[in-house]
Amino acid sequence: MKTEVAIIGSGPSGLLLGQLLHSQGIDSIILERVSADHVLSRIRAGVIEEGFASLMKEAGIADRMQAEGEVHHAVEIAVGDDLHSIDLFDLTGGKSVTVYGQTEITQDLMKAREASGRRSFYEVANVCPQNFDGDSPFVTFEKDGEAHRIDCDYIAGCDGFHGVSRPAIPDGVLTEYERVYPFGWLGLLADTPPVNFELIYIKHERGFALCSKRSESRSRYYLQVPLGEKVEDWSDDRFWEELKRRLPSSVADNLVTGPSLEKSIAPLRSFVVEPMQYGRLFLVGDAAHIVPPTGAKGLNLAASDVATLYNILKRVYQDNRTDLIDRYSEICLRRVWNGVRFSWWMTKMLHHFDEDKFEDRVRDSELDFFLADENRRRILAEQYVGLPYEPVE
Ligand code: RFL
Numbered sequence: 453m454k455t456e457v458a459i460i461g462s463g464p465s466g467l468l469l470g471q472l473l474h475s476q477g478i479d480s481i482i483l484e485r486v487s488a489d490h491v492l493s494r495i496r497a498g499v500i501e502e503g504f505a506s507l508m509k510e511a512g513i514a515d516r517m518q519a520e521g522e523v524h525h526a527v528e529i530a531v532g533d534d535l536h537s538i539d540l541f542d543l544t545g546g547k548s549v550t551v552y553g554q555t556e557i558t559q560d561l562m563k564a565r566e567a568s569g570r571r572s573f574y575e576v577a578n579v580c581p582q583n584f585d586g587d588s589p590f591v592t593f594e595k596d597g598e599a600h601r602i603d604c605d606y607i608a609g610c611d612g613f614h615g616v617s618r619p620a621i622p623d624g625v626l627t628e629y630e631r632v633y634p635f636g637w638l639g640l641l642a643d644t645p646p647v648n649f650e651l652i653y654i655k656h657e658r659g660f661a662l663c664s665k666r667s668e669s670r671s672r673y674y675l676q677v678p679l680g681e682k683v684e685d686w687s688d689d690r691f692w693e694e695l696k697r698r699l700p701s702s703v704a705d706n707l708v709t710g711p712s713l714e715k716s717i718a719p720l721r722s723f724v725v726e727p728m729q730y731g732r733l734f735l736v737g738d739a740a741h742i743v744p745p746t747g748a749k750g751l752n753l754a755a756s757d758v759a760t761l762y763n764i765l766k767r768v769y770q771d772n773r774t775d776l777i778d779r780y781s782e783i784c785l786r787r788v789w790n791g792v793r794f795s796w797w798m799t800k801m802l803h804h805f806d807e808d809k810f811e812d813r814v815r816d817s818e819l820d821f822f823l824a825d826e827n828r829r830r831i832l833a834e835q836y837v838g839l840p841y842e843p844v845e
């Protein structure tokens with residue numbers, strides 16, 4: 453088989469890149485290890501920055517997001533019983549975020565991929581990017597026990613944190629930066645009306661909690677839990693009870709409980725690899741970096757990587773600007789490190805760390821400081837709505 457760009461991974465990064473390339477008449481083949489249904493069963497992100505929303509419009513797949521997604525002009529932070537509203541819209545001169553689930557985005561992208569007629573292979577094994585340090589890269593894989601090879605111009609490694617693209621880069625090329633946090637998030641999805649219109653990030657002595665949503669009738673809640681906690685030990689009743697204890701009392705009375713549709717635990721980690729490219733192989737999204745979900749940045753950083761790679765490849769194919777190829781990593785990493793720092797900062801300020809009482813007090817004071825006046829809240833708001841994308845020139 454032959455294509456222009458071989459894309460490994462059919463998560464939001466791979467699908468969005470494929471769709472944007474298609475809009476410019478550039479061909480791609482997508483290879484995915486699991487089934488499409490399995491990809492859609494992962495309940496993940498919910499907050500979309502304006503830059504990402506614009507990219508969806510550019511790819512021609514924003515109709516459902518615009519009709520069903522909720523535009524949010526504010527976000528709330530609770531400290532014990534005190535609720536502080538961060539007015540994103542006013543503080544940033546008119547910016548907002550959209551609440552629309554990653555599952556919905558992925559579904560919209562899969563539908564568009566099918567309509568485009570471009571090739572995708574699901575449930576493939578032994579995917580192996582090769583020869584990407586030369587001019588003729590190729591990818592080998594197996595489907596139903598049969599071996600295949602795709603010859604291509606470029607390979608996009610959109611295969612997440614546990615993928616094969618990053619480990620395929622020779623030893624000694626990449627530098628890894630990592631921080632593992634001593635807790636995880638237990639998430640619960642339920643068809644119950646959300647406890648509040650705006651999202652609430654809660655700092656509480658029993659641990660962090662987050663009230664999020666997918667729609668007016670579907671809630672998504674998270675609880676900070678110690679590492680090693682098992683999801684089987686958390687009945688729905690135990691989850692709701694614990695959440696209620698962490699909610700400010702003015703909010704707790706509005707909590708509607710119900711059976712969970714999904715419950716899972718995600719460990720929290722910050723991870724960045726530099727550079728994000730080697731020869732004709734590019735690492736995109738979670739394949740190159742992971743952030744703790746506290747800043748709602750993971751999917752949004754994946755989208756800005758996709759924007760950068762798409763704009764580079766567009767210029768390569770349309771204007772023969774092959775000089776731009778080497779700039780991918782450098783352009784992405786500036787925005788990535790900003791998101792990594794913001795996510796680390798929010799995680800640190802809002803979670804309960806057991807080990808050091810002094811640092812706990814310092815973190816309390818830091819949050820008080822940033823909530824105290826408008827100029828300081830603006831610093832938080834500008835980063836939450838997302839920094840602008842860097843142009844490719
Ligand atoms: P994905 O989504 O992990 O997709 C990678 C795909 O590659 C496939 N794959 C392979 N395919 C072929 N061969 C192989 N060898 C392969 N190995 C892997 C995988 O099966 C998969 O389908 O990476 P991508 O596309 O880069 O997207 C990244 C996002 O999924 C991630 O950053 C976000 O979900 C992070 N995140 C959030 N981000 C936000 O911007 N806002 C949020 O509100 C937000 N909330 C969250 C989150 C992540 C969470 N978890 C569970 C980690 C909340 C949670 C709880």
Ligand code: PHB
Nearest residue numbers: 496497498664745746748
């Ligand atoms: C979510 O709705 O899943 C969500 C929202 C905000 C975050 C993380 C996750 O910061």
